[in-house]
Amino acid sequence: MSSSALSQAHLSQLVVIDVQTRLVAVMPESQLKTALNACALLLQAARLLEVPALCSEQYPRGLGPTVPMLQELLGTAPRIEKTAFSCTAAPTFCRQLHSDRPQVMLAGMEAHICVLQTAMGLQALGKQVFVAEDAVISRDPRHHANAMARLREAGVIISNSESIVFEWLGKAEGDVFKQISKLLR
Template structure:
């Protein structure tokens, strides 16, 4: 199964100010999630951000938050972004694929991915764009998500599958700006 731009939504889960410093390699997480967000926006893939109890964990980090409209940010209390019903209300029916980034991999990302899979969605977890406080938790979460049916992918896999072909201006622009 390939990722298709016209069927995808980029979901960035809970990369929030107060938890961010405790995340292993948080700078890389922010850079990779930001890269995906920019590529998605250039290609026309909708982007949604979630915030877990923002009163306690703060808002999404500014580098991501300022790149999207306020209506693209979903507040939640459940660890799974699916549980409260708001996530899928923001997604068009033809958008059956979710490309997922965020933190923490073993909590909110994992539970969201498991719920999306249970509902029959195709889920692609971007390995370098998910993180936890501890690397071992991330590794266990990735293994569990993959075992449950999620596809573990790289950010370049996402970009090239969304682009589908070379030889057009969009490919040249993405290649120039993002593929190094």
Template structure:
């Protein structure tokens, strides 16, 4: 029997990992555009459905700030870190723990470094991690692909933001669906 992979809005949180303005020019244009579209959709859906949203910035002095088109949607400023893994950062770990949520939906970059290491650590800490393949990027497609494989290898569920959003919605005939569905078009 497989694992339970159903997202629950009472137990899920969204994590935006290091989508920073000095890092984004190194990303493939199409991959970055898709990441921004689906990260915005995931953040918007989280806000509509009452999920906490946490964001991080890796060494912002060097890598810059979260992209404005994502930052404008965040409910609180990103947490600064110097460790690649959010899970290894005591400030982030405490912030996530304080949400009381046990499912973490991840979007961000780079897939094979910060996203993977965060996933590995959060899974080891007992979180159920869902990594959105359509909302993560790396400088090369090979790095992104291998990063996703590594996330799956350590126990994450590799999904898409659209899959996660519709899983959280559960049904179409609701006011939330009418507000959230346009975010993924």
């Protein structure tokens, strides 16, 4: 595993956790747009930079599917149905992880439940875990803040979507840089 605190596209994989229609409906509107846009940015950059992505859905019969905005961006990325809060407790999820990519970027909801437990589970599997703070959300902002503090304390790297994307890029040149720059306008 890389000891670098910078995310690197060739070592990374992206996991979008439980951004589902009925869960989105109970999130604070003031933060929801930011979180969805950050998830979208990460997914678009991942596609352009060939960073594999996957998505989890917590009990989709009850919480609905992934929101349409992100479904489109996920394309053919694997979708893992689960009932456990940690994605790592779902055997299908662990089989979808790329063993040659030790860095895992997390986005989604809720920060203090599924994101937190997944991050801890991934660390236990030896992964270097990054959480894009602006791409995760909780119903209560205090729960989000508590989750970020707990994750930092546990050694998870708390970052943001733009930092991750620009770390993946590494330099301001080429067609991919131009395409990603357009996404940020």
